Ligand SMILES: [Zn+2]
């Protein structure tokens with residue numbers, strides 16, 4: 450039994466457990482509840498994680514720097530600054546992210562426009578905005 454490496458065993462066990470949770474959409478941190486859609490953590494663990502990150506990085510400066518470095522690196526490599534996929538010709542983002550951004554800009558402008566209108570006009574605009582042209 451001399452070759453039995455307990456630490457390695459635990460590490461392997463944890464890795465498998467997390468993969469299992471992840472594959473089943475269960476929070477991989479606590480393993481007790483379903484993770485948020487599209488996430489690997491449940492709401493509670495995500496919040497805890499965030500709080501921990503905030504404590505070690507109160508203004509989010511480190512995170513901002515990390516993102517900036519990531520984006521600069523991607524830009525230099527000709528990759529989408531948001532997701533790292535190859536860019537769309539003439540853009541700093543890939544086709545998917547360009548489209549995503551265009552859509553969110555459109556919704557943002559629409560929201561501002563809607564906020565300025567009266568009730569009836571507002572309803573019409575909301576209806577129009579949901580219709581894709
Ligand atoms: Zn959890």
Ligand SMILES: [Zn+2]
Nearest residue numbers: 529532543546
């Ligand atoms: Zn992208």
